[in-house]
Amino acid sequence: MTGSRIASLGHHQPASVLTNEDLAALVDTSDEWIRSRVGIRTRHRAGDDEPVDDLAARAGAKALAGAGLTPADVDLVLVATSTAIDRSPNTAARVAARLGMGAPAVLDLNVVCAGFTHALATADHAIRAGSARRALVIGADKMTAVTDWTDRTTCVLTGDGAGAAVVEAVEGDGEPGIGPVLWGSVPEMGNAVRIEGTPPKFAQEGQTVYRWATTQLPPIARRVCERGGVDPADLAAVVLHQANLRIIEPVAQRIGAVNAVVARDVVESGNTSAASIPMAFSKLVERGEITSGDPVLLFGFGGNLSYAGQIVRCP
Known part of the structure; x- marks a missing residue:
């Protein structure tokens, strides 16, 4: 392995x-x-x-x-x-x-x-x-x-x-650049974000999602950092799902990533669902805001009230 x-x-x-x-x-x-x-x-x-x-x-x-x-x-x-x-x-x-x-x-x-x-x-x-x-x-x-x-x-x-x-x-004895994932969901609240019907339409319970994201996710994100062996204060960047700036900013603050660049691509791109994290990460690298080897927290959350996060090293 x-x-x-x-x-x-x-x-x-x-x-x-x-x-x-x-x-x-x-x-x-x-x-x-x-x-x-x-x-x-x-x-x-x-x-x-x-x-x-x-x-x-x-x-x-x-x-x-x-x-x-x-x-x-x-x-x-x-x-x-x-x-x-x-x-x-x-x-x-x-x-x-x-x-x-x-x-x-x-x-x-x-x-x-x-x-x-x-x-x-x-x-x-x-x-x-x-x-x-x-x-x-x-x-x-x-x-x-x-x-x-x-x-x-x-x-x-x-x-x-x-x-x-x-x-x-990773070749030879090189250090892995993708840390252990922490993932899970809240199935009983899964209906809070939906793409349903014929034709399918996106709908959500906005206040429910906001409260869950801002209160329940920061401690989970800190556990992601712990699994990845990185103190939140040592993160170079935090790339959360780009759902809403009013979710991204308080969650990033409560994680304790005081020295990190916080991705805010939602301002220019809106909520692009599964595309939001890799797009925002790619743009940070393209603009030179983070450099090769930097520790970065990737943390996705949303539909199903699912979440998954890992510490990765910037390419």
């Missing part, structure tokens, strides 16, 4: 940008109302010709290029998404086909907003068990496709995008 590490990251967002002023023309809202309650200013919206697998493949291609790899170098593709339209072929298989891969194992995971951190842990476990050597792990969602544009409490939140990581085995 061996450990794994993140070799590179990549992200992709549609070109079309939806501003708060654009939303004010659709529902009874305003820029001030949205920013004061959720902190979002803009979000990206994919067109009809931009399905989830297209977003995912573009992010995956950037991650592969960043690692200096070809699609043939990957033997496992994991895509975290809750907005795929079709059941088969799954999104991972379509991504593999778009990228021209050989014969990788292809798996989709639906853990909604905590999907990427679940998928990252699954890739790490597969590599540690010897069933894979190199994985492409992607979080991708087209949340605007399941948005109720008449509901001003939820339509202001959602955006589209994808983020990807190349995960590979």
Whole structure:
């Protein structure tokens, strides 16, 4: 058994940008109302010709290029998404086909907003068990496709995008770059975040989610740090699910990561569900706000009232 590490990251967002002023023309809202309650200013919206697998493949291609790899170098593709339209072929298989891969194992995971951190842990476990050597792990969602544009409490939140990581085995005596996962859920409260119906629509009990996130998640995140052998004060960055700035800021503060850069990509991208953590992480690296080897807390939470987190080392 061996450990794994993140070799590179990549992200992709549609070109079309939806501003708060654009939303004010659709529902009874305003820029001030949205920013004061959720902190979002803009979000990206994919067109009809931009399905989830297209977003995912573009992010995956950037991650592969960043690692200096070809699609043939990957033997496992994991895509975290809750907005795929079709059941088969799954999104991972379509991504593999778009990228021209050989014969990788292809798996989709639906853990909604905590999907990427679940998928990252699954890739790490597969590599540690010897069933894979190199994985492409992607979080991708087209949340605007399941948005109720008449509901001003939820339509202001959602955006589209994808983020990807190349995960590979650590060679020799190298230190693992992905720490142990801490994951779980609150099944009896799972209905607080929903994508249901025909056609499916996103809905949530906002106050329930806010209270749970701000009170129950900080001690769990501190346990993630403990499992990863890192004091919260020594974290270089905290990348939480980009749900709402009014959740991100108090949770990060209560974790005790006093010296960390806190990802706030939600301001420009909205809530992109499974895409939010890898996109925000990729942008921190791209902007040079964190450097190779830095300890970073990744912590996803949301639908099912699921959560999953791990300490990773910046590629």
